[in-house]
Amino acid sequence: AQSVTQLDSHVSVSEGTPVLLRCNYSSSYSPSLFWYVQHPNKGLQLLLKYTSAATLVKGINGFEAEFKKSETSFHLTKPSAHMSDAAEYFCVVRSRYSTLTFGKGTMLLVSP
Amino acid sequence: SQTIHQWPATLVQPVGSPLSLECTVEGTSNPNLYWYRQAAGRGLQLLFYSVGIGQISSEVPQNLSASRPQDRQFILSSKKLLLSDSGFYLCAWRSGGLNSPLHFGNGTRLTVT
Numbered sequence: 001a002q003s004v005t006q007l008d009s010h011v012s013v014s015e016g017t018p019v020l021l022r023c024n025y026s027s028s029y030s031p032s033l034f035w036y037v038q039h040p041n042k043g044l045q046l047l048l049k050y051t052s053a054a055t056l057v058k059g060i061n062g063f064e065a066e067f068k069k070s071e072t073s074f075h076l077t078k079p080s081a082h083m084s085d086a087a088e089y090f091c092v093v094r095s096r097y098s099t100l101t102f103g104k105g106t107m108l109l110v111s112p
Numbered sequence: 113s114q115t116i117h118q119w120p121a122t123l124v125q126p127v128g129s130p131l132s133l134e135c136t137v138e139g140t141s142n143p144n145l146y147w148y149r150q151a152a153g154r155g156l157q158l159l160f161y162s163v164g165i166g167q168i169s170s171e172v173p174q175n176l177s178a179s180r181p182q183d184r185q186f187i188l189s190s191k192k193l194l195l196s197d198s199g200f201y202l203c204a205w206r207s208g209g210l211n212s213p214l215h216f217g218n219g220t221r222l223t224v225t
Contacts, residue, residue: 034213034214036216041121041200041218041219041221042219043202043204043216043217043219044156044202044204044214045216046214046215049213090155090156100158100214102155103155104155105155
């Protein structure tokens with residue numbers, strides 16, 4: 001079985017400060033991991049994915065995530081938040097059988 | 113390039129009425145297609161997926177059904193809506209192997225009154 005835990009339901013930052021959205025996973029096999037972003041009443045957009053290549057993955061809009069097998073984590077970071085980053089973020093794990101498991105989401109709030 | 117269209121964007125329906133949400137994909141052939149539902153605070157729940165025309169797998173027993181009449185068309189239906197069917201419905205597609213990501217439509221906000 002696999003599971004995803006997003007450790008914070010809400011994260012608040014000021015514009016220009018770093019962003020950290022935490023995700024822990026469990027999987028019986030080497031997983032593929034993804035981060036998606038969802039703006040209000042919109043579909044989900046892929047930010048980045050990890051598929052057993054480099055452990056530090058760079059995505060769109062300046063986001064990146066590091067796969068740490070020893071910690072079973074895949075935290076999403078960005079050096080400097082922008083107002084347009086305010087959205088809900090989902091961590092997703094996919095098993096070898098292609099079953100997707102979504103985290104419950106983290107709402108990122110960015111204040112000026 | 114590939115695009116996914118999902119409509120309508122918003123829908124308000126009374127309890128007991130039928131439902132039909134449509135999703136089409138362009139620019140790819142034989143995609144895997146998915147319907148997800150997103151309820152507040154619960155993340156995404158996979159409802160149905162399809163690996164080909166007429167092939168539908170249901171993940172959760174419910175009041176809904178899905179059909180795939182054409183390669184790039186995926187329809188979500190209900191004969192009689194329940195209040196609990198309210199939510200945000202997302203269509204998604206994937207092709208290119210096990211490591212390819214999902215691509216989502218813009219979603220339909222369904223409110224059952």
